[in-house]
Amino acid sequence: MTDSYFPFTSGSGTQVDTSQWSMMARNWVPTGVIKGALNELAVTAAGTAMSVSVDTGRAFIMGGQYQNDASKAVQIAAADATNPRIDLIALRIDWSANTIGIVYLEGTAAASPVAPSLTQNDILSGGTRWEIPLAQVAVAANATAISSSDVTDERYYATEGTINIRAFGAKVDGVTDDSAPLIAALASEGMTIILPKGVCLIDGVPAFGTIKNVRIIGQNGSILRFNGPSSFNSQTLFTDMSHVQFENVTFEAPNAPLSAIIGSSTNVEWLKFRDCTFQDITPTFLLSAKGHVTFDKCTWTQTSSPPSTLAQTIGGVGEDFYVIDCGFNFAFNGGSGCLISVTTNQPIFPKNVWIVNNHFMDENQTGYLVDAAVDIEPNGSTQLENINILNNTFYNSRIYASGADRISIRGNRFRWTSVGVGQPNWTQIQIYNSSATVPPTGTVELIDNRIIQDTITSGMGGTPCPVKQVQACDRLVIRENRILMNTSGNAVGYMLELNTSSIESIIEENTFEQTNTNPNVVLIANDTTGSNGDLKIRRNKVRTGQWQHFVGLLGASGSMNTLEFSDNDLTEVGLSTGTNYGTWLYSPSVVPTRKLTQRNLNFAPGALGAPGIPSSGTQFTNPFSVPAFVFVTGGTVSSIVINGATTGLTGGSFMLNPEDTITLNYSGAPSWAWAGTQ
Structure with missing residues (x-):
């Protein structure tokens, strides 16, 4: 030597x-x-x-x-x-x-x-x-x-601590393979690497090795493009990265049959992507990471030859995962997929996940849409911890969430519109557990969300349901949300479908609206068997339309501890008529141990035997000792008079206190149904 x-x-x-x-x-x-x-x-x-x-x-x-x-x-x-x-x-x-x-x-x-x-x-x-x-x-x-x-x-600067990739021989012309210069640049630990305007082409699967403590900054128009022959379809490019930051870089991988661009549950951590664009990424971009990953003010687009199936865009990340102020715009040609998938997979146990102020949009409005914009799901028996999905916009996309000790879905805006026929399940928020081994625990809260389902018709598959909880949790809180269903025809649906084997489910201070006057819609459906917990429905406002039932306990068997239905405002709605219709509670098998109903406005606790229709012009007095709603439908009615005052209506719902009168003026007799109120 x-x-x-x-x-x-x-x-x-x-x-x-x-x-x-x-x-x-x-x-x-x-x-x-x-x-x-x-x-x-x-x-x-x-x-x-x-x-x-x-x-x-x-x-x-x-x-x-x-x-x-x-x-x-x-x-x-x-x-x-x-x-x-x-x-x-x-x-x-x-x-x-x-x-x-x-x-x-x-x-x-x-x-x-x-x-x-x-x-x-x-x-x-x-x-x-x-x-x-x-x-x-x-x-x-x-x-x-x-x-x-x-x-x-075309100048670049010799700033101390900064180096341009061209100094390593990169052409950045979109034709020459710049893998070797990029590998050399990323090996410059502690440096800021300038990616100049142009296309830095990475062809195949080069050996990038360990990348630590570098910052990659793009100039306007800086593109990092990944290609690769089909023989590399099971490989991942970057598997050993820590303390790496990308800024103002566009990533492209339109023809890269890779397993992923970045991924390792043990050797990838402390990554930050800021003001980056991800365009036509066909493989998974980030398959897995040990933790500490941030996407800030980034944009994801799928513009050319969108795939029929996207496994995931961002995969499992361990502790501290942030997606903030990003935009996701996709147009899938059928199939399914997810944009953000937070999963447990040894040794990744995600906790402290924050998905905040993002926009999710699937532009394909006629096929099977994105399976889930955000998929929170354990893989095995390990719980996730502290999942927060806040102030996002979801357009034709939805959330799946399961297996966490705390899930907070708050301040989001959902809209599902112009959808096609055959979608098996129109659900925008689904608290679920696909493996049936790790249900959510702790508190699941849905607070201050705005949820709209448009154009739900009877020709669609499945049961439209804006919010669906199909697995139990310790405590479910649904509060201060506004949920709207625009149904048509005889569309069948639920506004909320719950599994109240949760210890406690609280539904309060929400506004529920649906537009159809001839629906098969249940406001709140509990479709479980076995021992159910407490279901408390309080201080909600229900507007427009008519309902099959307000509450349906639809399980084939089982019991419920307490069902509370109190202080709700039902003044703008009515109950439909027909077989198994017209009651606030439909409970053929599941029987609450304790049932509490109090201080509800325009509330019908049960159907009353309808008196015969009086002759036209005959004043008829409420024969019951309780206030009642009278639902007048059909016939050829010219006017309806209540207590001597003409209503200007020829049908609908009318409240009669004891001793109140109703007069029907008609040439063809209508039908009516009576339901008692409290």
């Missing part, structure tokens, strides 16, 4: 050659124009001649320093008569000639011209010349002068 050292004024270290000096000096300042020095070698054109000017400035290039203290004119070759051309102004270090200077590289005229390639042969590898770009010059066919709009700045 031979020791090497330099420079010294005496001894062995006095003999320093060019390659040694270049190697040493690169540790001081990276290659590039020195920012703030004179006029930074700016390239300009006056528009009066076939020439450009290179202003004053200094640069550091592969260990050598260059200074220009006076503006230099560079002559541009004559334009081609037929085709345009792109030329290049560059700075060159020539180790064989011992010079550094500005050079002009003439391009080739073509219908679609490209800039000439830079020569980048490092002296440390036996090369003699290295060039860095200053500007591109567009030369139009038959041009007689170069204007300022023909000049495109």
Whole structure:
């Protein structure tokens, strides 16, 4: 082994050659124009001649320093008569000639011209010349002068702690494989790496190795594009990354049959993506991570050849996972998938998940839509912890959530509209457990959400249901939400479908609306068997339409501890008529141990035997000792009079206290149903 050292004024270290000096000096300042020095070698054109000017400035290039203290004119070759051309102004270090200077590289005229390639042969590898770009010059066919709009700045700066990927030989032209330069740049621990405008192409599955403590910053138009032959369809590109941050970079993988771009449950952590765009990513982008991952102000789009199935876009992340202020815009051609999948999978046990202020949109409104925009699901018997889905917008997309000790779904906006026939389950929030092994525990809260289902018709499969809880939890709170169903025909649906084997389910201070006047819709359905907990329905407002039942305990068997239905405002609704219709509670098998109903407005606790229809014009007095609702339908009615006052209506719901009167004026007798109120 031979020791090497330099420079010294005496001894062995006095003999320093060019390659040694270049190697040493690169540790001081990276290659590039020195920012703030004179006029930074700016390239300009006056528009009066076939020439450009290179202003004053200094640069550091592969260990050598260059200074220009006076503006230099560079002559541009004559334009081609037929085709345009792109030329290049560059700075060159020539180790064989011992010079550094500005050079002009003439391009080739073509219908679609490209800039000439830079020569980048490092002296440390036996090369003699290295060039860095200053500007591109567009030369139009038959041009007689170069204007300022023909000049495109290509400089990058030798900022301390910053290095441009071009310094490693990257072409960034979308054609050349830049894998090797990117690998070399990402190995620069502690550095900020500049990804210049253009397309940095990664072809195949190169070995990226360990990437630690680097920051990758894109300039406007910086694209990192991943390709790969089908033989790599089970591989992941980045499997060992920590303390890595990407900013202002566009990621593309339209033809990359990879398993994932990034993924490792043990060696990927502390990642941040800020102001990045993810376009046409066909594999999973982030399959798994140990923890501490943030996506901030990012955009996801699927614009070309959308897949029929997307396994997931962002996968399982351990402790501290943040998706904030992002936009997800997809258009799936059938199939299913999820955009964010938070799962447990040894050794990943997600906790502290925050999905906040994002926009989720599936633009395909006629097929099977995104299976879940957000999928919170354990894989095995381990619980997730502290899941927060706050202030997001979901358009034609939904949430699945399960297996966590605390789930908070708060302040979100949902809208499902213009959907096709055959969707098996129109649900926007589903608290569930697919494996039936890890139901949610702790508290599940749905608070201050706005949920709209449009165009729900009787021709669709399944049962429309904006909110569905099919697995138990310790405590379920549904509070201050507004839920609207726009049904048509005889569409069957539930506003809420619950599993109240939860210890306690509280539904309070919500507003429920549905538009159809002939529905088969139940306001709150409990469709479970066995021992059910307490169901408390309090201080809700139910508006518009008519209902099959307000509460349906639909389990084939079982019991319930307490059913409370109190302080609800039902003044703007009525109950439908027909078989098994017209009661506030439909409970053929599940019998509450304790039933409490009090202080409800316009509330019908049960059907009353309807008296016969009186003759037209005959005043009829309520024969019951309790207030009653009278539902008048059909016939040919000209007017309805209550206590001597004409209502202006020919049908509908009317409240009669004891001793109140009703008069029906008709030419064809209607029918009516009576239901007692409290």
